[in-house]
Amino acid sequence: MALTLGIDFGTSNSAAAWRADGGPARPLALEGDAHALPTAIFFNAEERKTHFGRDAVTQYLAGTEGRLMRSLKSLLGSALLLETTEVNGQGMSYQDIIGTFLKEVVARARAQTGAEPERVVLGRPVHFVDDDPQRDALAQQMLLQAAQAAGLRHVGFQLEPIAAAFDYEQRLDREQLVLVTDIGGGTSDFTVVRLGPQRARRGGDRGSDILATRGVHIGGTDFDQKLSLEQAMPLLGFRHVGPQQREVPSPVFFDLATWHLIHWRYGPRALREAQALRVNYSDLTLHRRLMTVLEQRLGHHLANDVEQAKIGCSRDGHTALLALDYIERGLSASLDAPTLTHHLAPLLQRVVQCALDCVQEAGLQPGELDAVYLTGGSSALTPFQQALQQAFAGTPLVEGDLFGGVAAGLVYGARA
Numbered sequence: 001m002a003l004t005l006g007i008d009f010g011t012s013n014s015a016a017a018w019r020a021d022g023g024p025a026r027p028l029a030l031e032g033d034a035h036a037l038p039t040a041i042f043f044n045a046e047e048r049k050t051h052f053g054r055d056a057v058t059q060y061l062a063g064t065e066g067r068l069m070r071s072l073k074s075l076l077g078s079a080l081l082l083e084t085t086e087v088n089g090q091g092m093s094y095q096d097i098i099g100t101f102l103k104e105v106v107a108r109a110r111a112q113t114g115a116e117p118e119r120v121v122l123g124r125p126v127h128f129v130d131d132d133p134q135r136d137a138l139a140q141q142m143l144l145q146a147a148q149a150a151g152l153r154h155v156g157f158q159l160e161p162i163a164a165a166f167d168y169e170q171r172l173d174r175e176q177l178v179l180v181t182d183i184g185g186g187t188s189d190f191t192v193v194r195l196g197p198q199r200a201r202r203g204g205d206r207g208s209d210i211l212a213t214r215g216v217h218i219g220g221t222d223f224d225q226k227l228s229l230e231q232a233m234p235l236l237g238f239r240h241v242g243p244q245q246r247e248v249p250s251p252v253f254f255d256l257a258t259w260h261l262i263h264w265r266y267g268p269r270a271l272r273e274a275q276a277l278r279v280n281y282s283d284l285t286l287h288r289r290l291m292t293v294l295e296q297r298l299g300h301h302l303a304n305d306v307e308q309a310k311i312g313c314s315r316d317g318h319t320a321l322l323a324l325d326y327i328e329r330g331l332s333a334s335l336d337a338p339t340l341t342h343h344l345a346p347l348l349q350r351v352v353q354c355a356l357d358c359v360q361e362a363g364l365q366p367g368e369l370d371a372v373y374l375t376g377g378s379s380a381l382t383p384f385q386q387a388l389q390q391a392f393a394g395t396p397l398v399e400g401d402l403f404g405g406v407a408a409g410l411v412y413g414a415r416a
């Protein structure tokens, strides 16, 4: 039995699916019963053990001594990926850490299927890096190297939105012209594609069914960053005007608001730099909070709270409260629906513009589409759906499997 394994290595969540010759795609439960495995690794310094997914985040939030890594995909294509960092007394590059994560995904897949995959298809965004084809190619190369170092053989790549389209195609009973949108943690990807049961059965090269693909490097982690900078970081001194009538230098706040940069602020040198910012504050309470977050390594905790507030506020339309007692007793922040929409509007406009450009590149008018198919966790964001529906008035928005569709589609695409 030739087994194909599809791995959707996501910025926030990863998923995997497998398929034996000609059979249906089968999603893999990567953590307990859950198909999505948060792309998070925690190196537990107390027991010198490595934890993955929700388990990693839980360990970290419980205050276990160690290091948490999230959003590692965002480092692909940058020189930072090759830098080494010390985890559990061992120097490891971030690329090695990605390899460790992929290896664990394959080990869990192997445990469930009882077989070694003959080939592996990895998803990739339309652009890892915007407007820089060289660095973009380098990013894929870096991911391939990480996969090979993890022992994966016969590795191929497929664009994530095309994989999502092949998954959606499985449920169609007639031909459709569809804009597939995959709004994830790191990127927003689009493809205009002709789908249908007959085309799916015919298989082979589907190149002529794909009318256009576009992507932009904006996703949920950028929304988190923006919301953190607006609603949380001012409590630590972002935009705070000091005794010299100048704002506190902002890099530390940007890093603390950016998932994959947080841990860089915990090193001894970074801590000394943050301490030296004290002279830039006229209200020292704010500086004390900043130092508490850095010294007690609360950055991911805060980022997680902002992310949960984003999701809660979008889903329920209610004001989300962030209780920040772990930074200072009684401290809190909040996020309401109009504020969410307001802060995210410029980013969402760029995402929607990318969707419109994709349709234009396909030579179509928005009204000619049969459906706009939504996948990826951030496609659930209410202000995004509102902006998209406005741009594609009259076209139905169809919600798909938010977290598992790309992985399933990767193995369907592999037969081509």
Ligand SMILES: Nc1ncnc2c1ncn2[C@@H]1O[C@H](COP(=O)(O)OP(=O)(O)OP(=O)(O)O)[C@@H](O)[C@H]1O
Pocket: 009, 010, 011, 012, 013, 014, 039, 073, 160, 183, 184, 185, 186, 187, 188, 219, 220, 221, 307, 310, 311, 314, 315, 375, 376, 377, 378, 379, 380, 381, 382, 402, 403
């Ligand atoms: N209900 C929701 N509303 C809004 N955003 C959500 C919701 N659920 C999850 N998200 C966001 O979705 C993002 C993760 O989506 P997903 O798992 O599809 O991304 P990914 O595949 O890891 O990223 P990428 O494909 O860009 O590499 C996170 O930023 C998360 O905050």
Ligand SMILES: [Mg+2]
Pocket: 008, 010, 011, 160, 182, 184, 185, 376, 406
């Ligand atoms: Mg994704």
